[in-house]
Amino acid sequence: MSEQISSVMLVDDHPLLRKGLKQLLALEDELEVIAEASNGQDAIKLAAELDPDLIILDLNMQGMDGLETLKRMRDEGVTSRIVMLTVSDADEDIVKAISNGADGYLLKDTDPEVLLDQIKKALDGKMVLSEAITQVLATALRRPQAKTPAELNSLTNREYEILHLIAKGMSNKVIARELNISDGTVKVHVKHLLKKLGLRSRVEAAVWMVNQQGGKL
Amino acid sequence: MSEQISSVMLVDDHPLLRKGLKQLLALEDELEVIAEASNGQDAIKLAAELDPDLIILDLNMQGMDGLETLKRMRDEGVTSRIVMLTVSDADEDIVKAISNGADGYLLKDTDPEVLLDQIKKALDGKMVLSEAITQVLATALRRPQAKTPAELNSLTNREYEILHLIAKGMSNKVIARELNISDGTVKVHVKHLLKKLGLRSRVEAAVWMVNQQGGKL
DNA sequence: ATGGGGGTACCTCAAAAGTGGTAGTGCGGT
């Protein structure tokens, strides 16, 4: 398998960068650049036609950006390995890219040798991430804890407690038993917490809370 | 700052590993091991008393495990940098550790030099993660997309559509207007979808759905 | 064509949720 020649497609709106990348990849006999595209539309078409083993996709492109291109490719059923290449280390982009099916996220300022190494790893089926990305990724996971929206601070302990239980799907009656208070009292707290949060129902409260918590994470 | 001596506390129920780690850290003049603990209880107490710059915490301990210890330390207001050290690369642990305030997650089979290097990075305020961890982390982020629970397939289009709207916090009436059907009909769909999913209320459905979607990620 | 599933609508009924108000207790701050 490692002896097989892998087909690679480059997508970047900077011809110069494509050239450089191509030269880099040429260092490896088992890598062959079979296509290049300078925009998302062409890339999607070519990807569907040629089904390359690997697609190296620039995140910051004019017109349809890399993220959108990525999404559409996956929608079209492209199963190639896709590695995002970018100057950006904006956390949202990373999370979105991976969520949308990217197999790697590399920075353009990465040392060429390392870059080549990572690209080969990506072809091996591994998820490759630039060193600097790791921290951002971790921070993204951590985020849920970090931010405590102002709204939450306005809640009393009891209200906060009850909000949590609502976010578990519990009814007023169950919450009442859980906290050893009357269900009428629970209603009072729910009423107050809804007002403070500017929500219209416990369902909205539950959804809001689950999102705050970052769901199952 | 880099010239200052940093205090380190080791927490691991294997004396041998503590010994080895201590020797490793002794190689660096600016690192001083000021305390050791072999269980969570002691660790929490010592951490609160000594407030070390860095705590190296074993994840797999008997009794109170590392994750629980981590949580309680943070609850107690311990602000030290805390790095988890472990043999496990179970994704849940990683995500939980970081979510609960760990500043790093290192594997015990890491090359000692690298380990030392990472520990120093951690003291510098960086988030340190073992190479192998990165993939797991990325996979964790990706997970939401991948799985499509069997329950969801049993839903009809209409039911699925309505489930989505419930997960936005909408009431039957609002959903009805949104879909141009009567609210009575919405009720029917809700009833069916609750039965199929084995849930007891729209709140549970909303929470369930939001979690399936992976929340805002 | 006959049957079944999905979608729609309507009915009834009981339970749950939400709104308004009153009111007692306990606690921390002025």
Place this chain on the structure above:
DNA sequence: ACCGCACTACCACTTTTGAGGTACCCCCAT
């Protein structure tokens, strides 16, 4: 000592939900 706030409880009342059931339409598969 007094005030405000959190927490508790109860009442009355409206709206929303969810569980039954029946019924009609449409489409597709046997």
